Amino acid sequence: MTTTLPATDWTARDNLARLVDALGPDDIRWVGGCVRDTLLGLASNDIDAATRHLPATVIDRCKAAGIRTIPTGIDHGTVTAVFDDGNVEITTLRRDVETDGRHATIAFSQEWRDDAARRDFTINALYAHPLTLAVDDYFGGLDDLAARRVRFIGDAATRIREDHLRILRYFRFATRFGNEWDAQASAACQALAPTLKGLSRERVGAELQNLLALPDPAPTVHRMRELGVLQEILPESGAREVDQLARLVAAERDAALAPDAMRRMAALLPPIVPVAEAVAARLRLSRAQRDRLTCVARRDTEDAGHPRGLAYSVGIKCALDRLLLAGADTSPLKGWEVPVFPLKGGEIVARGVARGPEVARLLQAIERRWIDEHFPSRARVVEMLDESLHDG
Template sequence: MTTIPLSEDMQSAATRAVFSALEAKGGQGCVRFVGGCVRNLLMGKPVSDLDLSTQLTPDETEGALEAAGIRSVPTGKAFGTVTAVIEGNPYEITSLREDVETDGRRAVVKYTTDWAKDALRRDFYLNALYADIDGAVYDPTGEGIADAKAGRVRFIGEAEQRIREDYLRILRFFRFTAGYAREFDAGSLAACVALKDGIDGLSGERIQQEILKTLTLAEPLAAFTAMQVNGIMPHVVPGWQATGDTLPELAAVIALTEEPEIRLIALIDSGVGLSAAALHMCQTRLKWSQRIYNRLRDAGRSLDGLAENAPFARLMYLHGRQATEDAVFLAAAHQKKDASAVAYVLHMLEGLEKPVFPVKGADLIARGIPAGPAVGEALKTIETEWLNHDFSQSVIEAALDAVAKEAKS
């Protein structure tokens, strides 16, 4: 039996309270850590989320937590998951399950008390690992510990069968390989390529969430390059046009920043561009949040302005500070600039205030323009002149004088 030293969070009083609550109902050993936290400990990587599996049903889990005075939230109860919350710390607790029926997007499951059956419905061997509160590791497939220690990501059992159960596993394969493996497993990769059309049936929300998770990796380029080389990216991003076996703009931005949304902008720019038509196509399929969609759009507009040598103050006024900074990263990628050049420009932007248009409707009314549509039209005309003359105060004064003169005539 392999035993590992648990992380501080895994040994905390709160964690032990959750284990004790469930074992009071289901007996010793009815709950174990599962998946990522066990895998990461074996691989010497940091542990973040603590996920638990239990032989109890969701109703029994809720009852056990309530009896122990621990708040529970039915975050995914319909799928077997109840979240325990202690002092703001969440613990996702999922009942052991086995698949009854799958259709490539979702599964019909039934609850079980058999750890091996639960393990066999998971995606990769290194994710089908469990550990008890004392650090004893359980490997029902007999392959998980070896794969974790070897840095190997492989589908459990027959790869194509695993993928047909949920086509999102294709994208997960590339993400987990980039994050945990030394190279792509040939058999698993071949299965992903053979079944790549199945991605088309996934919801846009699931695809875009997987894209963002991949972009948070320290080295996400391996995942997207492999998907590019193997013809998978057109199924991930609609209208994908990039060709060849490299994504130079994305590679450059990844080297410049760890911020996943800037990397996302570079990915979209690399594959389909940031035109209004391309972004509309992406939004229709991938269902980005309005905030992310606006960021993509404004970055594209600001990048166009940089290409036209528009002053930074103008870009900041028209599109905002964040869009201007995003465009700096994109421009640096296109022009093959290094991190020091980006840092220099960003430092300059820190001292640049967004201009404020100094004229209000009341100023025009005070100079004789009657309230109504004429005020709005005059404001727009003056603002355009002000922008075209680099926010010149003299332009404002001249425009206001002209308004007053015209009103008196």
């Protein structure tokens, strides 16, 4: 029995029909995530296509059809067709010639099965005909999808040796689409975990963030630590931090907050600023991400005592992170905006205080009282100034 892709908004896009006409319906297939997700009834925003045509031919045919293209990865056969409602990556069928765990030397092919054989998981090697929407399945991906099973194509260890990042991809895909751990995949990930050290830190950091952004990655991270995988990419994270991640995920759920990858990464680190800085540098995180990790690393037991005061000092985002990690109530911050301190140094000078350190000292003292009194009105701040000047 032939499985067909259910018709969805994206399969009915007019510009995709133009693309199919340009390349020919027998020489193009929808492939990968868009096919997998549509079969699962999930929304699919990224549309990928495979084609028998060489990249230069794809560009020429698209140009003739009035479709703009960008040679985004032309050395590896990928051309991007640009459309207003979402671009499409078109990749020439390929087969691996040589791999070293980080890079692959490829050759172009005319066979759909060759292209399917070089993909990572069976559920990602599903190809749909653009007109009939019939699905071609070369390695049992449809059965695995129905069973919610994530399985490498062929021998798991062989596939991981081709690209070491597939270890982390396995855990991410198994978290999102699986309901059990594949024994062969687990054994291969455990045995080959040390190979992760040879990968670019940016790739590791990006894949870790993708995993942590899923609804509940805590059981997976626990499994990764059991198999020795977590220790290779985040050795700073021990059993205590893994348990802390599980508590954080539960706290986010209770507070109706969306998953946040950086907050969860902070949970996987001890509250030590140099450690947070070292991890941010090693994983090539952005400056904003580094600042957030270090801010959360400064958390202490007093954070929960004055949530709005904490938010005023460190910002809403970091305050939420610290409160959640402390298991504290975050409701005082819901819908609350950080106020502006309603007093300027010039007003103190106008009251007869000479410019200089005394003005700064008064400002800081009154600001501390204003925070401690939970941000009263400007009238109260003026009273505080009067009191300070009178006492002085």
